[in-house]
Amino acid sequence: MPSTTDQTSAPQRMTGAERREQILAAARRVFGEGGYAASTDEVARAAGVSQPYVVRLFGSKRELFLEAYRQASEQVLATLGSVPAGPEAGKRMGDAYVSLLEDRDLLRLLMHGFIAGGDDEVGRVARHTLGEAFRLFRERSGGTDDDARLFVAQGMLINVLLAVDAHRHTGEDSGMDGLVLCTLEHLPIA
16 A cells, blocks of 8 residues: 655644745844844844745845834834723833743844934834834823833833843842832732
C-alpha cells in the first residue's frame, strides 16, 4: 500500500501580511533596544529574513521605524480608547496604560520615538499620540485640562523611570529612590 504524506507536519509558508507583521515585531524589539541607530540588517536577522527583503517591503530604515512606531502608538491609543467613559475611567485608563508597559519593547520604542521627534513624520505621530491621550482622558473621565495634563505627564514620567530601570537601582541615589517610591510604588512592575 502506498504511504500517504502527513500534510499537517509540512511547514506552511507565511503570507506576505504575516511576514510583514513578523518583520514589524522584530523591528519593535530591535528599535526598542537600539533606537533609530539600529540597522535594517539587525532587524532582518531578528526576523529571520534577508536585509534586501526588509528594504523591499518598507523602502528604508526610516519607513520601517516609522511603521513600527505608528503601530506602537496606535496600540496605546486603542488601549486608552477602549476604556468606557465613567467615574472610574481615569483610574482604568491608567491601569490599562501601565499594563501595556509590561512589554519592554513597546516602552522603549515609544521613548525612542519621542527622542527621534526631529524627524517630521515621527514627531507628528508622537504629538498626535500625546494629544489623543490628553483628549481621550478628558472625554472618558470628564476630568479637567489639568487632570488630563497630569495623566499624560505621569505616563511620561513612568515611561522614563521604567526605561532607565530606576526601580531596579534603589539605593544609588536618594532623590531617585524618593521619585520611584512616589511614582511606581502602587504599580505592578517587576
